[in-house]
Amino acid sequence: MKFLIVDDSPTMLRIIRNALQEIGYDDIVEAEDGEDALEKLEENAPDFVVTDWNMPNMNGVDLTSNIRNHPEYSDLPILMITTRGMKEDVKTAMKAEVNNYIVKPFEPEVLEEKVDSCLEAAA
Amino acid sequence: MSSRPQVQEFLDKLDELQAIFVLSRRFAPFLDELFDFVQDITVLLEEVNTTIRTRSGHMERATEHLKSVSEATEVATSEILDHSDEVLKDLRSIEDQLSTLEEQFAEEAKADNQVLALLREELGEGHEELLDEVARIQGRKQDLRDEWAAQLQETRDSLSPIRDRMNQIMMSLQVQDVTEQQLSSVNHLIETVRDRIDALLARLGTGQADRSEAPSGEPSRTAAFNMNAEYDRSDDKQRMADDVVAGDGGGAPTGRNSGGGTNGASSQSASSNGASSGASSSNGGGTAASQSDIDDMFDDGGGGSGGGDEGGEAASQEEIDELFQ
Numbered sequence: 320m321k322f323l324i325v326d327d328s329p330t331m332l333r334i335i336r337n338a339l340q341e342i343g344y345d346d347i348v349e350a351e352d353g354e355d356a357l358e359k360l361e362e363n364a365p366d367f368v369v370t371d372w373n374m375p376n377m378n379g380v381d382l383t384s385n386i387r388n389h390p391e392y393s394d395l396p397i398l399m400i401t402t403r404g405m406k407e408d409v410k411t412a413m414k415a416e417v418n419n420y421i422v423k424p425f426e427p428e429v430l431e432e433k434v435d436s437c438l439e440a441a442a
Numbered sequence: 443m444s445s446r447p448q449v450q451e452f453l454d455k456l457d458e459l460q461a462i463f464v465l466s467r468r469f470a471p472f473l474d475e476l477f478d479f480v481q482d483i484t485v486l487l488e489e490v491n492t493t494i495r496t497r498s499g500h501m502e503r504a505t506e507h508l509k510s511v512s513e514a515t516e517v518a519t520s521e522i523l524d525h526s527d528e529v530l531k532d533l534r535s536i537e538d539q540l541s542t543l544e545e546q547f548a549e550e551a552k553a554d555n556q557v558l559a560l561l562r563e564e565l566g567e568g569h570e571e572l573l574d575e576v577a578r579i580q581g582r583k584q585d586l587r588d589e590w591a592a593q594l595q596e597t598r599d600s601l602s603p604i605r606d607r608m609n610q611i612m613m614s615l616q617v618q619d620v621t622e623q624q625l626s627s628v629n630h631l632i633e634t635v636r637d638r639i640d641a642l643l644a645r646l647g648t649g650q651a652d653r654s655e656a657p658s659g660e661p662s663r664t665a666a667f668n669m670n671a672e673y674d675r676s677d678d679k680q681r682m683a684d685d686v687v688a689g690d691g692g693g694a695p696t697g698r699n700s701g702g703g704t705n706g707a708s709s710q711s712a713s714s715n716g717a718s719s720g721a722s723s724s725n726g727g728g729t730a731a732s733q734s735d736i737d738d739m740f741d742d743g744g745g746g747s748g749g750g751d752e753g754g755e756a757a758s759q760e761e762i763d764e765l766f767q
Binding site for chain 2 (some may be wrong): 327329330331334335338352374382402404405421423425429436
């Protein structure tokens with residue numbers, strides 16, 4: 320299972336990477352924003368995307384929309400991890416068709432639960 | 443004959459001129475005062491201008507300072523993560539060594555048993571006393587190995603909470619991301635005020651400043667921060683969500699959201715720029731989501747009517763989970 324994690328914060332990239340490794344996922348590719356993620360998507364063909372929302376160049380919602388319109392990757396499980404915890408935010412993420420949503424700060428157990436949930440939904 | 447009207451006209455002009463002189467004499471003191479006032483106000487405006495420019499410079503320094511603080515925390519966080527990685531690596535190494543020792547104990551016990559069996563086989567009867575002594579010694583060795591194995595297990599058990607705490611420290615470093623977004627938000631605010639002052643000064647100086655030059659105060663749609671970011675680890679929202687979920691029974695989301703599982707869902711809604719552009723700007727005055735709001739949204743098929751501006755409660759993780767189930 321290859322993960323693509325997208326966040327403009329190097330700290331968050333490391334934290335998410337470590338958390339994923341702790342729950343047994345070692346094959347991880349990183350991207351620093353949505354645009355970078357779209358390039359990495361083509362290069363690495365990941366099985367799962369974990370993305371932040373607020374990023375320069377292309378944010379997580381636009382990235383999700385782009386992936387959903389992609390001929391090959393439109394069904395990729397996408398998990399959003401963000402500081403945004405308002406109703407309108409969740410609505411917007413849902414419109415863009417993220418598979419699940421975590422509000423920072425998060426616990427590793429929550430990440431594991433959400434990843435499993437996304438994978439079950441995608442199966 | 444024709445010079446008479448001209449003389450009359452000349453006299454009229456003289457009267458008018460005299461009237462103007464009279465008027466001027468009356469207004470002269472007022473004009474003097476007006477002139478003095480303009481001189482005074484000019485000095486005052488120059489002082490205000492200088493003060494504003496100075497303050498604007500202070501703001502620039504403040505934004506630079508905030509940026510350097512942000513960079514410093516990023517570096518420090520990275521260092522902490524490096525150290526945490528090293529500690530976790532060392533812990534894994536110690537655990538591996540413990541496992542190796544345990545395997546060696548098992549091998550040693552096996553070898554001892556083989557030696558005893560071999561001695562019994564080779565020496566046969568008549569050496570029971572010697573064989574019993576060897577068995578007794580090996581029994582003591584096994585006791586020692588069992589004791590060491592117990593100590594190893596204790597050591598292994600004590601490593602587990604250390605690893606958990608190290609992982610917790612790493613997870614706590616999410617505060618850096620939140621702080622970074624808060625600092626970026628403050629910086630954006632300061633820069634907005636500074637830009638407005640600059641626009642005002644330009645208008646005062648040249649009279650040409652365009653109103654459109656003044657920033658709106660809203661972050662751009664590609665802003666890399668959330669103005670409302672906060673580091674909240676309380677489980678209050680979680681408990682509140684539990685209550686709401688228990689009351690609602692949950693909604694059935696559609697589309698790709700976890701639990702919905704219909705991969706063939708159209709992505710038309712996702713492709714509309716309206717959805718993303720509205721989302722992209724940092725929400726200065728967004729409405730906090732309550733569980734019932736979110737449930738309503740999913741009961742509607744996730745489309746959302748765009749309503750619900752009434753003040754609600756912040757959506758907790760559990761509330762959000764409910765949406766995706």
